[in-house]
Amino acid sequence: MxxxxxxxxxxxxxxxxxxxxxxxxxxxxxxxxxxxxxxxRLLLGDGADYWRSLDGRGLGGEVHPTEHNWVDYDSLGHIVLCVLKDIPDWREYALANHSDDVQRIAACGSWAAREILGTAQDAQLPRLPDTESAKRFFDGDVALFTALRDAYWNRKPKT
Known part of the structure; x- marks a missing residue:
């Protein structure tokens, strides 16, 4: 909401x-x-303070932060494929006419795209190149994309 x-x-x-x-x-x-x-980007910095802040909330690892998904995950594409995957005619249409898009959405991490493609959920797929992710999500600004992605993925292992 x-x-x-x-x-x-x-x-x-x-x-x-x-x-x-x-x-x-x-x-x-x-x-x-x-x-x-x-x-x-300015507030996040390298991400270290962000992760310390989350760890300091005392949630004991109960919460899985999803912010990094906002940077390089095609939520709209995934939601559309969640609807289409169970309708055979639309599923086949997506594969026949938009296979490249389904592949890109799978590369962003969509389980629905993997299901449509017949790819195992645990199979390692290559990520999109930074230039393509920046073009899709950040108007081509590679520096901005990599700064946000790296900061959100900069979580240090708990000791």
Whole structure:
């Protein structure tokens, strides 16, 4: 629900008073996204303080943080494939006409894409190249993508 409300607020900020008249300000959206990404990068740093903060909450490892998935995981693609995978005609259509997309979504970690492709869930798939992930998720900014990804993956093993 929180993501829905944030998305609604973002769209409203980019549409001004013309929200339902198709006047979405793409330049404003691009600026707001870049500002948000750069603020996250600044606050996150190398990720060490972030992970110490989570460990300091005393949850004893009960919570599996998913923030790193926000950086290089195609949630929308995964959700669509979750719906399509159980409808044979659509499943076959996706494979026949969008096989490359299904492969890319699988490379991002989608179990639904793996199921459609007939790939074992524990099979190691190569990750997308940084340039492709940056293009898909961060408007081609490789430095921003790698900084956020590396910070979120910078969790030190517990001693």
């Amino acid at each position: 929180h993501a829905y409300l944030l998305t609604e607020r973002f769209v409203h900020e980019c549409a001004g008073n013309q929200q339902f008249r198709g006047r979405f300000n793409l330049n404003r959206a691009h600026t707001l996204l870049n500002d948000s990404w750069n603020a996250e």
